[in-house]
Amino acid sequence: xxxxxxxEIKSKLDIVDVVSNYVRLQKTGANYRALCPFHSEKNxxxxxxxxxxIWHCFxxxxxxxxxxxxxxxxxxxxxxxxxxxxxRAGVELKSQxxxxxxxxxxxxxxxxxxxxxxxxxEKQLQSSQKGQEAKEYLLSRKISEDSIExxxxxxxxxxxxxxxxxxxxxxxxxxxxxxxxxxxxxEISNTQHPPSNIQIYDRxxxxxxxxxxxxxxxxxxxGGRIFEQTPEEIAKYINTPATLIYNxxxxxxxxxxxxxxxxxENKCVLVEGYTDVIMSHQVGVKFVVATSGxxxxxxxxxxxxxxxxxxxxxxxMDIAGDSATKRxxxxxxxxxxxxxxxxxxxxxxPADFISSQGGxxxxxxxxxxxxxxxxxxxxxxxxxxxxxxxxKREISKILLPVIKRIPSNIEQSHWVSQLSYKLKxxxxxxxxxxxxxxxxxxxxxxxxxxxxxxxxPRKTRREILEERILRLLFGKPQNIELIKESPFRTTLVSQxxxxxxxxxxxxxxxDFQKKISPETSQFIDSLLLRNDCEKKFExxxxxxxxxxxxxxxKKIDLRExxxxxxxxxxxxEKEEKDINPLMEEFGKLTSELADLEKT
Numbered sequence: 001x002x003x004x005x006x007x008e009i010k011s012k013l014d015i016v017d018v019v020s021n022y023v024r025l026q027k028t029g030a031n032y033r034a035l036c037p038f039h040s041e042k043n044x045x046x047x048x049x050x051x052x053x054i055w056h057c058f059x060x061x062x063x064x065x066x067x068x069x070x071x072x073x074x075x076x077x078x079x080x081x082x083x084x085x086x087x088r089a090g091v092e093l094k095s096q097x098x099x100x101x102x103x104x105x106x107x108x109x110x111x112x113x114x115x116x117x118x119x120x121x122e123k124q125l126q127s128s129q130k131g132q133e134a135k136e137y138l139l140s141r142k143i144s145e146d147s148i149e150x151x152x153x154x155x156x157x158x159x160x161x162x163x164x165x166x167x168x169x170x171x172x173x174x175x176x177x178x179x180x181x182x183x184x185x186x187e188i189s190n191t192q193h194p195p196s197n198i199q200i201y202d203r204x205x206x207x208x209x210x211x212x213x214x215x216x217x218x219x220x221x222x223g224g225r226i227f228e229q230t231p232e233e234i235a236k237y238i239n240t241p242a243t244l245i246y247n248x249x250x251x252x253x254x255x256x257x258x259x260x261x262x263x264x265e266n267k268c269v270l271v272e273g274y275t276d277v278i279m280s281h282q283v284g285v286k287f288v289v290a291t292s293g294x295x296x297x298x299x300x301x302x303x304x305x306x307x308x309x310x311x312x313x314x315x316x317m318d319i320a321g322d323s324a325t326k327r328x329x330x331x332x333x334x335x336x337x338x339x340x341x342x343x344x345x346x347x348x349x350p351a352d353f354i355s356s357q358g359g360x361x362x363x364x365x366x367x368x369x370x371x372x373x374x375x376x377x378x379x380x381x382x383x384x385x386x387x388x389x390x391x392k393r394e395i396s397k398i399l400l401p402v403i404k405r406i407p408s409n410i411e412q413s414h415w416v417s418q419l420s421y422k423l424k425x426x427x428x429x430x431x432x433x434x435x436x437x438x439x440x441x442x443x444x445x446x447x448x449x450x451x452x453x454x455x456x457p458r459k460t461r462r463e464i465l466e467e468r469i470l471r472l473l474f475g476k477p478q479n480i481e482l483i484k485e486s487p488f489r490t491t492l493v494s495q496x497x498x499x500x501x502x503x504x505x506x507x508x509x510x511d512f513q514k515k516i517s518p519e520t521s522q523f524i525d526s527l528l529l530r531n532d533c534e535k536k537f538e539x540x541x542x543x544x545x546x547x548x549x550x551x552x553x554k555k556i557d558l559r560e561x562x563x564x565x566x567x568x569x570x571x572x573e574k575e576e577k578d579i580n581p582l583m584e585e586f587g588k589l590t591s592e593l594a595d596l597e598k599t
Contacts, residue, residue: 005091006082010066012089015053018066022073022215023306024263031532037306038062038072042336049529056526063526074215079105084216106179110245113172113180114211114219120166121154121209121222131155134208134227141275142355147282151210152219158206158228160194174200181221181240204238210274212239212246212292213256221246223253223274223292239292249297252304253277253290259307261286267310269342269366270296276314276350283359285366288350296328301335312369314342314350329372333405339372373415376402381422392423396430400437462556466493469549471527473500476542477507483546487553492523551596558593562586 016032019025025032025048036046036057045059056063062072070081086093125131125148134155138148147153156163164174164183177183183200194201206228212221221240240246254277255262262268269288271277280288291300304311311332332339342365344353354362370378380398385391399419406412416434420427466488473479480501488494499516500507513521531537565586572579 005086005093006067008091009082009085009089010053012091013066013085014050015055015066015069016048016050018085018088019048019055019069021259024308029533029535031529033533035305036060036062037302040302040335047529047533049532051532052525052529054522054525054529056529058526058530063529064522068522076107077105080107083108087216107244109172109176110180110243111218111220113167113177113182114221114245116167116170116172117163117180117182117222118152118154118209118211118219120163121156121211122152123154124157124162125153125155125209128155128157130157130206130228137227138208141351143275143278144282147278151278154209154211155227156202156204156207156209156224160198160201160205163202163204164200179243181243181246203240207238210253212251212253214245214251215256215259217256221248221251225274247299248292248294250299250303251292252300253292254281255289255303257281258286258289262289262304262307266308267312268304268308269312269314271350272315273349273351279351279354280362283354283362285359285362291328296332298331301332301337305335305337309337310340311337312340312342312366314344314365316347330401330405333372333402336407340369341372341375342366342369343375373402373406377418377422386423392425395419395423396433400430400434404434404437462553463490463493465549465553465556466490467527467530469493469546469553470496470500471531471537472540472542472546472549473497474509474524474528475531475537475540477503479543479546480507482543483550487550487557492520495520496524551599555593555596558589558596562589562593565589 016025019032019034023034023037023046025034026044030049030051032048032050033044034046034048035041035044036059038057039060041059046055046057048055054063054065055069064072066085067078067081070076070084071078074081074084076084083093085091125135131154135148138153139145143153164177167177167182168174174183178185178200182203184203185200186194186198204222204224206226207224208227210223210225211219212223214220221243223237223239226236239248242248253274258268258277258281265287267287269280269285271280271288271290273290277288277290280286289304291297313329329339344350344365345357348356350362353365376399380395384394386395396419399415403412403415403419406415416427416430419425420430423430467490469483469488470493477500483497483501486494486497486501488497495516499512503512509524513524516524565582569579569582569586572582
């Protein structure tokens with residue numbers, strides 16, 4: 001009998017299955033590894049241990065169990081992670097379960113409001129007169145009944161308080177509905193004029209509604225397309241504003257449905273609109289997502305990188321301009337995505353193209369996608385006269401920053417050669433200009449993304465050695481007798497060592513972990529995972545390795561003492577005090593360090 005829903009969830013879910021829904025894992029021995037989803041890196045330092053049911057990144061230091069992973073990857077509190085995993089495991093959470101009070105957090109209330117709102121809009125589409133007209137419009141766009149149901153499309157009635165009254169009757173307060181982004185607080189300065197007795201009013205009115213889902217298919221926001229024109233609202237599309245659960249720069253519409261197909265096909269097609277995604281999925285091309293009303297962002301790229309590094313774009317791109325689209329693709333190129341460009345006849349969008357040409361032609365268009373560099377070359381050379389000096393300059397101005405961002409030297413050389421040939425300019429001149437060229441990544445993106453690698457916490461050599469000693473002791477606890485006194489300074493390492501030391505030869509790791517804090521236990525798990533990942537760890541001479549580590553720590557201590565003594569000697573000299581005792585001590589420590597260096 002399992003004591004809590006947490007234990008029951010852990011017994012039913014395997015950490016490899018949970019993590020692989022978000023990250024592409026590669027088997028390595030008994031464990032799995034991947035590029036860390038929590039920071040940018042080129043070499044995988046993120047490991048998952050099925051035996052220990054833990055994960056850990058050896059670069060950024062994050063780690064834990066399945067609950068810790070869901071908290072980090074979904075950016076939620078423990079209670080919400082509990083609910084997400086309970087749903088996956090088929091575990092029912094009851095009001096008397098431990099942690100239930102925390103589970104019903106503010107975030108959970110907003111999710112409930114969004115879910116109820118989606119049902120309200122669905123009902124309006126199916127039952128109301130105007131909803132039926134909106135549905136007929138969708139069907140005329142060749143969006144099928146099944147797609148309307150699967151994507152939960154709806155209709156927002158053209159009234160001031162249709163939704164807010166519905167939610168209010170179900171116990172939700174006005175401020176909660178506003179926080180969910182579904183209502184607007186009335187202000188005197190507001191250009192819209194609801195009746196004087198209305199304090200808040202529906203944000204979406206007279207619109208076809210597209211629910212936006214998170215990776216777990218929970219409704220977190222909405223996009224609304226105008227259907228009934230009103231004097232106050234002239235925007236074709238409006239979206240939920242930023243809320244506690246909805247940030248459009250982190251959301252990719254349709255990814256909840258597409259993620260497994262993207263991983264399977266190892267490619268993702270990026271489009272602009274909700275209907276583009278729906279129509280593509282409708283004809284069986286399911287590795288398609290949309291940017292949800294925003295230009296491609298660093299956060300979205302990080303999410304996509306978990307599933308594939310093959311990115312196909314299918315939207316208007318003006319590489320000669322300074323468009324947001326261009327900047328987003330620039331970021332994707334710098335992130336190492338292999339980018340291709342899908343071009344459609346008559347410059348139609350994917351939804352209209354699929355509607356008129358059919359699914360087979362859509363598949364052919366994707367298969368015929370050009371590489372990003374080919375597209376850039378074609379676009380630049382079509383805009384300017386390559387025979388004129390001005391044309392050569394403008395073409396170079398467009399293409400050199402694109403070539404500059406290519407991470408591979410070999411590929412970069414290929415495109416320099418191509419540009420040289422097409423412009424009829426010597427290669428060495430192209431290289432000279434390339435050396436002076438900026439890759440043109442916007443500053444905000446560099447600060448939020450690429451610079452992340454340089455902000456990771458870096459361990460000192462002493463910390464690395466201390467952790468190594470603990471790892472060796474876990475392998476052979478009897479070697480505790482080789483350490484006569486604690487050389488440890490790192491708090492966690494010192495705490496664990498004292499526990500091992502107090503148990504002596506009777507030390508049992510499982511029993512010890514039951515007595516300590518979750519933070520310390522997680523730290524031990526990360527060290528054990530590192531042992532698992534190190535080849536031939538069991539074949540090491542643990543006592544010899546331990547002695548070498550202790551000697552290195554002794555050297556570090558001596559060097560630090562010599563530095564302190566040197567400073568003391570300088571101060572004493574300035575104050576004209578006797579420095580002979582300090583010099584004598586300095587000599588002894590220098591000799592001791594020299595002896596250690598020899599052995």
